[in-house]
Amino acid sequence: MRELKIFLVVVVFTALVYWGVEPYAHSVMKPHVAPANFDFQQEDLSFANSIVATKQADLELAKAENNESKIEAAQKALDLANEKLQKNQALWDKVSKMDFSKADASKGAEFFSSNCIACHGLEAAGIAPTIPDSSIYGVLPPDLSGAGLLYDEKFLAALIMNPSLALKVDHKFGDAFIMTAYNVDVSGESEEVTDANIINVIAYLKEVAMQHKADLEQKTKAELEARYAKIEGISEEQKAALIEKDMVFAKEKNTFIEACGRCHSMKYDGLVATSNSSDLKGYLGSIPPDLSMMIRSRGEEYLNNFLNNTQKLLPGTAMPRVGLNEASQKEILAYMEKIGDSKKEERESTGLYIMLFFVILSIFAIAWKRSVWSKLH
Amino acid sequence: MAQIRKATGIVDWLDQRLAVHKLLDVLMVKYWIPKQINFLWAMGVILTTLFTVLFITGLLLVMYYKPDTALAFDSVNKTIMQEVEYGWLWRHMHGVAASVIFLIIYIHMLTGIYYGSYKKGREMIWISGMLLFVVFSAEAFSGYMLPWGQMSYWAAQVITNLFGGIPFIGDALVVWIRGDYAVSDPTLTRFFMLHVCLLPIVIIGIIAFHFYSLRIPHVNNEIAEELDFDLEAEKYMSGDTKNSKVIPFWPAFLAKDFMYISLFMIFFFYLVCFKFNFAMDPINFDPADALKTPAHIYPEWYFLWSYEVLRGFFFDIGGIKAFDIGLAAFGIAQVIFFLLPWLDRSDVVKPAHERPLFFIWFWVLLIDLIVLTIYGKLPPTGVNAWVGFAASLVFLLLLLVVLPVITILERKGAKS
Numbered sequence: 159m160r161e162l163k164i165f166l167v168v169v170v171f172t173a174l175v176y177w178g179v180e181p182y183a184h185s186v187m188k189p190h191v192a193p194a195n196f197d198f199q200q201e202d203l204s205f206a207n208s209i210v211a212t213k214q215a216d217l218e219l220a221k222a223e224n225n226e227s228k229i230e231a232a233q234k235a236l237d238l239a240n241e242k243l244q245k246n247q248a249l250w251d252k253v254s255k256m257d258f259s260k261a262d263a264s265k266g267a268e269f270f271s272s273n274c275i276a277c278h279g280l281e282a283a284g285i286a287p288t289i290p291d292s293s294i295y296g297v298l299p300p301d302l303s304g305a306g307l308l309y310d311e312k313f314l315a316a317l318i319m320n321p322s323l324a325l326k327v328d329h330k331f332g333d334a335f336i337m338t339a340y341n342v343d344v345s346g347e348s349e350e351v352t353d354a355n356i357i358n359v360i361a362y363l364k365e366v367a368m369q370h371k372a373d374l375e376q377k378t379k380a381e382l383e384a385r386y387a388k389i390e391g392i393s394e395e396q397k398a399a400l401i402e403k404d405m406v407f408a409k410e411k412n413t414f415i416e417a418c419g420r421c422h423s424m425k426y427d428g429l430v431a432t433s434n435s436s437d438l439k440g441y442l443g444s445i446p447p448d449l450s451m452m453i454r455s456r457g458e459e460y461l462n463n464f465l466n467n468t469q470k471l472l473p474g475t476a477m478p479r480v481g482l483n484e485a486s487q488k489e490i491l492a493y494m495e496k497i498g499d500s501k502k503e504e505r506e507s508t509g510l511y512i513m514l515f516f517v518i519l520s521i522f523a524i525a526w527k528r529s530v531w532s533k534l535h
Numbered sequence: 536m537a538q539i540r541k542a543t544g545i546v547d548w549l550d551q552r553l554a555v556h557k558l559l560d561v562l563m564v565k566y567w568i569p570k571q572i573n574f575l576w577a578m579g580v581i582l583t584t585l586f587t588v589l590f591i592t593g594l595l596l597v598m599y600y601k602p603d604t605a606l607a608f609d610s611v612n613k614t615i616m617q618e619v620e621y622g623w624l625w626r627h628m629h630g631v632a633a634s635v636i637f638l639i640i641y642i643h644m645l646t647g648i649y650y651g652s653y654k655k656g657r658e659m660i661w662i663s664g665m666l667l668f669v670v671f672s673a674e675a676f677s678g679y680m681l682p683w684g685q686m687s688y689w690a691a692q693v694i695t696n697l698f699g700g701i702p703f704i705g706d707a708l709v710v711w712i713r714g715d716y717a718v719s720d721p722t723l724t725r726f727f728m729l730h731v732c733l734l735p736i737v738i739i740g741i742i743a744f745h746f747y748s749l750r751i752p753h754v755n756n757e758i759a760e761e762l763d764f765d766l767e768a769e770k771y772m773s774g775d776t777k778n779s780k781v782i783p784f785w786p787a788f789l790a791k792d793f794m795y796i797s798l799f800m801i802f803f804f805y806l807v808c809f810k811f812n813f814a815m816d817p818i819n820f821d822p823a824d825a826l827k828t829p830a831h832i833y834p835e836w837y838f839l840w841s842y843e844v845l846r847g848f849f850f851d852i853g854g855i856k857a858f859d860i861g862l863a864a865f866g867i868a869q870v871i872f873f874l875l876p877w878l879d880r881s882d883v884v885k886p887a888h889e890r891p892l893f894f895i896w897f898w899v900l901l902i903d904l905i906v907l908t909i910y911g912k913l914p915p916t917g918v919n920a921w922v923g924f925a926a927s928l929v930f931l932l933l934l935l936v937v938l939p940v941i942t943i944l945e946r947k948g949a950k951s
Binding site for chain 1: 570573574575609612613616617621623624627638642776777782786787790791793794796797798800801804805807808809812813817818819820821822830831836839901905908909912913914
């Protein structure tokens with residue numbers, strides 16, 4: 159009994175130290191944020207509101223201190239936060255009024271070819287990119303073949319109307335963002351016309367993306383079948399299962415390339431960012447990090463929240479909010495885990511076997527100890 | 536030359552040439568351990584096991600590791616963790632064992648303190664153990680640098696910088712340790728040498744000495760009873776094993792330890808495969824970047840208490856800079872435990888619960904060490920800084936003032 163009591167004391171103090179240096183310390187050091195929200199209107203408004211609340215509290219604090227210069231600075235910050243909240247409200251008000259069911263994809267195609275192709279390629283529809291590399295803008299403009307399925311439609315609408323605000327890079331680029339806005343103020347057209355154009359072009363992008371997805375699936379399947387046809391010694395079912403698994407991986411990898419691959423490399427999978435790194439440095443201020451080990455250094459939860467709203471976790475970062483819908487974001491995180499933590503499955507199953515081994519060994523060890531000690535007591 | 540006869544078997548053949556029976560008697564079969572001990576006496580063997588784990592996994596890792604700032608990170612995170620068969624297992628075992636070994640070292644040390652196993656003839660056991668602790672700390676620090684992640688780099692930056700506080704030679708010393716003006720490639724290469732060559736050799740040497748130092752004063756026991764080992768051993772060998780107060784190292788003591796090791800390994804591999812972040816900080820999976828300071832820099836958990844003593848003195852006192860006071864306190868914290876046998880002025884060897892004042896002192900010290908550890912990780916701002924200051928002060932007072940005073944009182948009380 160005494161031995162058990164001592165053991166409990168050791169366990170309690172060890173657990174206390176563990177709690178202090180791990181969960182507790184991290185909860186203090188890591189910023190607390192609301193979990194990822196794929197309703198971008200809600201997300202942006204609640205985020206802008208929370209900033210206003212913080213700035214308001216700062217102002218009150220400064221007032222309590224009665225420090226003139228601090229009050230002035232805090233007031234300024236509060237005004238800026240309010241201004242941003244209003245901008246967000248105005249933008250999302252407009253988006254929420256749009257009726258995406260009335261879209262006409264063929265009109266969207268026309269609009270695309272007269273407006274968007276100056277910068278964007280649409281490979282799946284046979285439209286080649288006009289800008290071949292990153293030297294002009296610092297970053298390669300994206301080919302939009304998959305965009306209609308990768309991104310949330312409301313986010314795309316907001317993005318077209320006010321790119322820097324929707325992407326949350328307005329603090330860095332202001333109104334001088336490389337993508338020009340398309341809205342009533344810029345086009346001089348009526349709201350009806352601009353709204354219709356926007357929903358039409360999004361419908362068109364969706365249509366193209368469906369085609370793009372089907373093409374990709376077909377292509378990958380053909381490639382994989384050809385590759386597995388050469389492999390002997392496994393059954394047809396096993397082959398089918400392996401092809402199925404590789405198809406999922408190819409899809410996830412493709413989503414990563416389309417959403418992240420213009421700026422980020424994935425060295426451990428042989429992927430190099432399609433924009434030139436020195437161009438990116440000039441454009442963003444620093445070279446975007448390689449993402450090979452991000453899943454281990456940041457963890458899935460952080461990345462999920464970060465992609466959803468970059469400013470929430472890294473205020474001031476030049477990385478835009480990606481605007482991925484929930485499904486495509488999951489694919490990207492799955493891909494990152496398959497590259498950065500490729501042995502996770504093996505680790506967890508092997509771990510159980512090793513533990514089981516020691517459980518069995520312990521049983522024998524206890525029996526041996528008893529037999530030796532039976533002569534000693 | 537000894538008489539060599541025709542051997543009756545391999546053992547006999549060896550015995551005639553190497554006296555293996557005599558050797559086993561001395562090392563194992565007639566090495567007497569008190570019977571009255573609890574599981575805390577198994578920590579030594581668990582430490583030996585963990586050191587063996589570290590040594591073997593370390594050898595496997597060295598086969599693929601590349602001590603070059605351009606290659607180190609990828610050789611660890613790509614080659615070892617993903618390409619080499621079971622490389623992840625060796626690395627996780629190495630990383631987790633390095634962290635857990637300190638937990639066991641602390642339990643081992645605190646057991647020694649609680650049962651008074653550091654004095655009255657056992658001083659050399661204590662000192663060699665403390666030496667092991669210090670060299671292990673250097674081994675852990677040099678090993679932490681090798682993956683060349685963000686924490687590797689910045690911890691190296693902060694810790695090597697500390698030597699700059701040493702009067703007169705500080706600045707030159709920092710350059711000498713780094714092998715360059717900043718932490719860079721030569722720093723990594725020399726710490727690699729320390730980690731895989733010099734320090735392990737030193738550790739093995741001190742372990743041998745630590746084991747040897749146990750032989751003459753013998754292992755302490757749960758009630759700190761002074762045993763006549765010769766008499767008890769005779770009793771044991773005459774067949775009265777039940778009444779003898781000693782047991783042989785083999786098989787009795789090791790049978791018990793083997794049981795504890797087996798049980799411990801279940802827990803160890805749970806950590807290795809499912810709960811490793813405490814030992815392998817996520818930040819260190821970001822490659823080292825001299826231009827990007829991490830938001831929080833902190834050492835591994837086992838260095839936090841002394842790190843907090845370093846940070847605890849955060850304001851200048853009497854014209855002496857905060858940094859210098861902190862550094863001096865840190866220096867004291869590093870060596871003060873060596874002096875424990877002489878800070879304890881009482882000659883009573885008894886478990887702490889039979890020494891009332893010492894008992895209180897022990898638990899206050901333990902709580903203080905835990906407070907230091909927890910606050911050593913938190914950002915040193917606001918209230919945290921003051922808690923750290925108070926705990927650091929309490930630590931120094933406990934060892935430098937309170938312990939001598941209460942043990943002198945104890946000695947005087949015992950006489951009257």
